[in-house]
Amino acid sequence: MxxxxxxxxxxxxxxxxxxxxxxxxxxxxxxxxxxxxxxxxxxxxxxxxxxxxxxxxxxxxxxxxxxxxxxxxxxxxxxxxxxxxxxxxxxxxxxxxxxxxxxxxxxxxxxxxxxxxxxxxxxxxxxxxxxxxxxxxxxxxxxxxxxxxxxxxxxxxxxxxxxxxxxxxxxxxxxxxxxxxxxxxxxxxTGFGNKVSIQIVALVRVARALGQLYQVDNTDTIWPxxxxxxxxxxxxxxxxxxxxxxxxxxxxxxxxSENGTFGWRSLSLAVINALRNRNSIGIIHELPVATDEDLIAMGEVLDCNVGMVPVSLAGNCLIRGNNARKLGWAPQHDVEHLMSNVDNEVAFIVKEDSTFVPKAQLVLP
Ligand SMILES: NC(=O)c1ccc[n+]([C@@H]2O[C@H](COP(=O)([O-])OP(=O)(O)OC[C@H]3O[C@@H](n4cnc5c(N)ncnc54)[C@H](OP(=O)(O)O)[C@@H]3O)[C@@H](O)[C@H]2O)c1
CATH class of the missing domain: 3.40.50.720 (NAD(P)-binding Rossmann-like Domain)
Structure with a gap:
């Protein structure tokens, strides 16, 4: 029984x-x-x-x-x-x-x-x-x-x-x-409610509102x-x-939970270029360094204190997830998958993030 x-x-x-x-x-x-x-x-x-x-x-x-x-x-x-x-x-x-x-x-x-x-x-x-x-x-x-x-x-x-x-x-x-x-x-x-994540949405929102993404850290920081x-x-x-x-x-x-790391600068560059491509604007090869004014503007877009901007869009995080792997977990998607899917990711976020209205509209949706 x-x-x-x-x-x-x-x-x-x-x-x-x-x-x-x-x-x-x-x-x-x-x-x-x-x-x-x-x-x-x-x-x-x-x-x-x-x-x-x-x-x-x-x-x-x-x-x-x-x-x-x-x-x-x-x-x-x-x-x-x-x-x-x-x-x-x-x-x-x-x-x-x-x-x-x-x-x-x-x-x-x-x-x-x-x-x-x-x-x-x-x-x-x-x-x-x-x-x-x-x-x-x-x-x-x-x-x-x-x-x-x-x-x-x-x-x-x-x-x-x-x-x-x-x-x-x-x-x-x-x-x-x-x-x-x-x-x-x-x-x-895949749920019935929110279908998009936090940090990559934040990058897309800033890019759409300001028409630009920036180097926020002094070095090329990585994140899982x-x-x-x-x-x-x-x-x-x-x-x-x-x-x-x-x-x-x-x-x-x-x-x-991690399956490798990405560089904030590489991802930011890929996101801004995905938006530029969607709007038939030539791609860029380097991000400008964020000034204090840029950080304030990013904080306004993200509706957060300026001190939280680097916490949302930059920083280093070096972690290794061994415990779940020891139990048999085998993640399938790595940094190559992420970077080769940025165009799709940006398109999906723009479609799903319909309540967000970019103020400046420098890069059109
Ligand atoms: N997504 C990521 O990349 C990520 C990464 C690291 C950590 N996290 C953390 O994981 C958690 C979930 O993230 P998520 O991306 O799934 O967020 P999400 O899409 O915003 O989902 C939050 C869920 O919590 C519900 N909720 C909010 N306040 C509630 C309340 N007072 N009582 C009952 N339910 C409530 C929401 O319901 P409604 O639909 O009614 O609002 C929604 O179902 C967050 O704490 C986040 O910080 C997320």
Missing amino acids: MSEPTAVLLTGASGYLGGSLLVYLLHKFNLRSQNIKLFTLVRKAEQVGKVLELGGDVTPLVGDVQDAEGIKKLVIDNSVSVVLETVDARQFAVAKPFIEALTIVKERLNVPVHFIHTSGAKMFSSHVGVDQSTFLKDDGDVYATMARLDTRHPVMKQFVSLNNQIIDFAENNGVRSYIVAPPMVYGPG LMHIDDQVTLYVTVLSNLLRLQAPYGKNGIYF
Whole structure:
């Protein structure tokens, strides 16, 4: 006789990461053979129908991650023992009620409980002061490295201790935690909601609004990349293995998602030239160095403080993701794929990013 199914709750069903993962779980993953009962969180009642239209065996739940008591009730009432969180990389207050509720489910059902937190590569980068002379490996002691960091950046400072805080809180409450840290994710999302990612969209927005992209760093900095399809299979690899209690967790459960690196200057040049090509303007071979005025203008386009512009569009991040690979994850898309797909990527973003109206229209959509 089959045991009770494991109730898994995926948040962010209408998002880029969560939405793409949901579609994969429903149509490319055998939920039944893994004995999973899948729930997914949306925050608006009208999104319930969109989830159901996807087909497949999933129960949508409506809730807001800012409503701690409501979230706890959802988890406890549905006996959820695995939470896959893709909504908020930055607030402990979002992770906390999920973990607290999992503790109660564990006590009631006497089963292992698991919390997967979606973080981000920025939290392990030059922006928070991680040493960039060598690659930080996720199967090394990342927890201790992060605990020692003395971050100066005024905004990033508040985020740098977050992953360790989640690991500690989960451990103290008997919950197995897994920190998944995606880098610059690209490629068309497959969910019903947002289909585009953050950083490459930011590059395209700046390029469209200002008619130019810039060298933001003094040196040619590099950042890890990840195609959305590979990001999804990383989550699935962690999920399948944690169900068998074979995925490292807690201080050993940090999963850097990367399949090589790209250069910010090369990518920026490719993006601006893709837009120039679309508008029959000759390509350029070098980017101008950003002046203070350029950085202010970029901040206006991105609707952020000028100090956050380099955090969005530059910086070094040298991370190596060994943990998921040890569990069998094999990403398929590398820097060659990224760079040879920039034209398609830009075209897709321009189509999807319809609410963005470039002020200057120097480069037409
Ligand atoms: N995409 C990347 O390249 C990347 C890389 C590293 C880290 N991350 C991190 O991963 C997370 C997800 O990224 P994403 O690209 O998938 O973002 P996204 O497309 O904007 O999706 C965010 C999801 O969270 C939901 N949400 C937002 N606030 C909520 C609330 N209060 N209660 C319930 N649901 C709420 C959104 O629902 P609505 O549709 O209702 O707004 C949406 O489903 C973010 O924290 C991001 O910083 C992303």
